[in-house]
Amino acid sequence: MNAPRPQLANAVEVIDLTKRYAQGRPAVDAINLRIASASYCCLLGPSGCGKSTTLRMIAGHENVSSGDILLEGRNITDLPAALRGTAMMFQSFALFPHLSALDNVAFSLTMKGVGKAERKKRAAELLERVAMGHLAERKPAELSGGQQQRVALARALITQPRVLLLDEPLSALDPFLRIQMRAELRRWQKELGLTFIHVTHSQEEAMALADTMVVMNHGVIEQVGSPHEVYNRPASEFVARFMGGHNVIDTPHGRVGVRTDQMLVRPEAASLPAGPHNLQAVVTDVEYQGTYVLLGLQKPGVVMNAATTAELSVMLPEATFARQPHAVGDAVQLHWLPESAHALAR
Numbered sequence: 001m002n003a004p005r006p007q008l009a010n011a012v013e014v015i016d017l018t019k020r021y022a023q024g025r026p027a028v029d030a031i032n033l034r035i036a037s038a039s040y041c042c043l044l045g046p047s048g049c050g051k052s053t054t055l056r057m058i059a060g061h062e063n064v065s066s067g068d069i070l071l072e073g074r075n076i077t078d079l080p081a082a083l084r085g086t087a088m089m090f091q092s093f094a095l096f097p098h099l100s101a102l103d104n105v106a107f108s109l110t111m112k113g114v115g116k117a118e119r120k121k122r123a124a125e126l127l128e129r130v131a132m133g134h135l136a137e138r139k140p141a142e143l144s145g146g147q148q149q150r151v152a153l154a155r156a157l158i159t160q161p162r163v164l165l166l167d168e169p170l171s172a173l174d175p176f177l178r179i180q181m182r183a184e185l186r187r188w189q190k191e192l193g194l195t196f197i198h199v200t201h202s203q204e205e206a207m208a209l210a211d212t213m214v215v216m217n218h219g220v221i222e223q224v225g226s227p228h229e230v231y232n233r234p235a236s237e238f239v240a241r242f243m244g245g246h247n248v249i250d251t252p253h254g255r256v257g258v259r260t261d262q263m264l265v266r267p268e269a270a271s272l273p274a275g276p277h278n279l280q281a282v283v284t285d286v287e288y289q290g291t292y293v294l295l296g297l298q299k300p301g302v303v304m305n306a307a308t309t310a311e312l313s314v315m316l317p318e319a320t321f322a323r324q325p326h327a328v329g330d331a332v333q334l335h336w337l338p339e340s341a342h343a344l345a346r
């Protein structure tokens with residue numbers, strides 16, 4: 001009998017990983033990252049931040065300029081993609097249109113020289129596992145987006161990877177299906193006990209899925225943490241603005257982030273405790289959003305015209321707004337508790 005496989009703390013470790021496509025700033029600039037075994041990790045950031053390049057280097061689809069990639073302690077930096085223990089699931093699922101679901105799943109076993117009967121058996125088992133056994137003979141065009149995703153998942157899993165790499169896997173789906181499928185991905189990850197590394201530009205998607213979020217910008221990692229940590233304690237001004245739901249405010253003690261739902265709106269003349277936790281402001285926008293009302297505000301004295309955008313936002317529960325409504329042009333004071341303000345690095 002085989003000894004049980006030791007549970008290694010890190011599935012993937014990236015050390016000083018750099019990718020330089022051309023002269024100038026590297027696309028990925030000496031990043032260091034540890035991704036825990038059997039966790040769901042989301043690489044998140046704006047277009048061009050280097051998240052796909054990072055994923056492709058882990059997959060072996062892109063050479064590294066310098067640095068190392070370890071998978072369960074093995075240095076895989078220079079191994080071909082097929083020998084790494086990773087598998088990739090792409091944006092549009094990249095299924096072969098002329099092959100049935102079963103043959104799509106079995107395909108990479110053909111490449112490995114596995115016999116036909118064995119290929120079909122293993123592919124059929126995996127399709128059963130993703131609840132697609134009854135549709136095994138259908139071609140991709142005869143399947144819904146969600147069903148295609150399950151086939152793509154089965155196809156990626158047939159090589160028995162230790163780590164599944166997902167490059168914007170939900171972006172081709174309509175918004176309703178996207179939410180359904182992300183719940184399914186999360187469920188599969190937990191059930192299979194595999195490590196998933198998922199690239200997305202959507203903060204909402206990353207927060208819904210990730211055990212660990214890695215926020216990137218300009219080829220470097222700005223912050224690593226659980227969705228709760230990243231949302232509640234953004235480390236930098238970039239993370240606070242990128243995650244949304246925060247105001248970035250200059251105080252005499254430096255720049256701070258305050259969540260828009262942790263700001264209180266008081267009348268202009270209200271007497272509030274002195275300190276760096278108050279601001280005078282003028283309401284520039286009132287947006288009804290159902291369970292809450294979003295106020296846009298500017299500092300007093302800003303000349304308003306059609307192009308003026310709100311500098312600050314406050315999210316008020318609907319009932320709070322109903323008790324004390326505000327209209328565009330109202331002068332108010334904003335107030336927040338000292339513990340709601342978090343220092344931000346530039």
Ligand SMILES: Nc1ncnc2c1ncn2[C@@H]1O[C@H](COP(=O)(O)OP(=O)(O)OP(=O)(O)O)[C@@H](O)[C@H]1O
Binds near residue numbers: 027047049052053201
């Ligand atoms: N094959 C390539 N040749 C040259 N430059 C590239 C290549 N691939 C990516 N880049 C550049 O490297 C940087 C990072 O690109 P990358 O695709 O990793 O970003 P990304 O965050 O995944 O963006 P997106 O969300 O738009 O896919 C960008 O400036 C991009 O233009």
